[in-house]
Amino acid sequence: MEGVDFALLNTVTRPEVFEFEGISMVHYFTDNWEKVQNFQARPDDILVATYPKAGTTWVSYILDLLYFGNIADERQASMPIFMRVPFLESIFPGLPSGVDLVDNLPTTPRLIKTHLPVQLVPKSFWEQNCKVVYVARNAKDNAVSYFHFERMNKGQPEPGDWNNFLQNFMEGKKVFGPWYDHVCGYWEKKQTYSNLHYMFFEDMVEDSRCEVERLCSFLGLSTPLEERERITECTHFDKMKENKMTNYSTVPTMDFKISPFMRKGKVGDWKNHFTVAQNEQFDEHYKQRMQNTSLQFRTEI
Template sequence: MSFEQVKVPSRPELVDFHGVPMVYFFTDNWENIQNFQARPDDILIATYPKAGTTWASYILDLLYFGQKERQKSVPIFDRVPFLEIFFPPCLSGKDQADNLPTSPRLIKTHFPVQFVPKSFWEQNCRIIYVARNAKDNMVSYFHFDRMNLAQPEPGDWSNFFQRFMEGKMVFGSWYDHVNNWWKKKESCPKIHYMFYEDMIEDTGREIDKLCCFLVMDFKISPFMRKGKVGDWKNHFTVAQSEQFDEDYKKKMKDATLLFRTEI
């Protein structure tokens, strides 16, 4: 059963949780989440809700894994689990993260910085934080809450507008969230702080910055290099081509499986 198939009996109420407004879907598994064991190569994608989480998740998943079949067959919420979510009888986000077969593991969170499990800091993990301007973030959050029964009732726009300004939102105040992550960046060089608006303005430029942070040097070889058939001729010597062809014949036994090396 997936998270999408869970029927929520009624909208949850906001509760004060260690000084931050939350709902039980993100607090009921608190101890297990706080004991999550991060690995040094884990990458945490952190955002305030509706600030570009899914977009950043897709970008990172494509950069690291990029297989076409993976994109089609594995939904993004399985490729990049939501660490703090807990919707019994579904597998919790924490359990999903534990069971990820990929390396690095890509994990997302909406936690304010003080709620991030300590192992991410202890393991010196890389963290991508995406921030979105408050006005657009508020509008997106409003429409998300209208359709998502796992969120508190948003009320009308005027009511939601006031609640957002007062910080009475799941995961707390937008102001606290973006400011505290920004401050944490000053003491933690493994945080890459991105802006949603910069990504919209020039996606390629921001991906280049992201890749520099992740130590992917696209100046050596770009992510999308050529994509041409026959470029092998610019690398193989005649002798290498002949040696490869002999070896290929021995290993490719099925005569019906044919590849074209030129078009």
């Protein structure tokens, strides 16, 4: 892969969490901060924003195929998704920074990924009235997925056991801050910023055809039905899990012996992890944290 130094990537070690701009962060997402904040968005840029492990790669791949699927067969086969839809705030040894990757994208529109909460998104995205696609996933499944991701990814802090992780998740001490603030922040933004399309992971699992159609409508794309069908087929979880260009198996910081990057992609897997006591505690805490929002989630379909 062009621009990737695997020897350097292998030097990635688990980072410590610290407070940064009011949220928990690690240095892999703050070391390039000035360049991230001064990033110059273009009016046709499309920003994919999510809390980690909420369907980012899924939506990124759908967008990539919608815009470049027909001209990019070679690109699809040889360039991993993290090079096609760069992770803006990332700066890992052995990889170009997210900002540099975006600045060097040869395609238009540029598809850009971020996990930043809404208040930390570079201002130029709003000033340029860029389209933003936000994907939210119910808190319980999101927590489970994030836990397994931290277990297998050296670029993330040590998660501890499941109970320890869950307490930290509830307290908002995970990288990119509290889930509650993240999903609610973009939900509030959507009320005043019409170029934000808010999607739910659960809707995508239940009816991805319909969600692809709604995405096309938001983006103003008149993608033919048969093309939409093909894209829905290509982006099925099981297909993406086997696809080396979307499953992150080329990234040496991730240990697939512990857990695959794309694990289950299901709704309701939290039931296999939460104890009765954890579930009761979580529900009580959730009710407090989410009492002032109209945002609603489904934890099963």
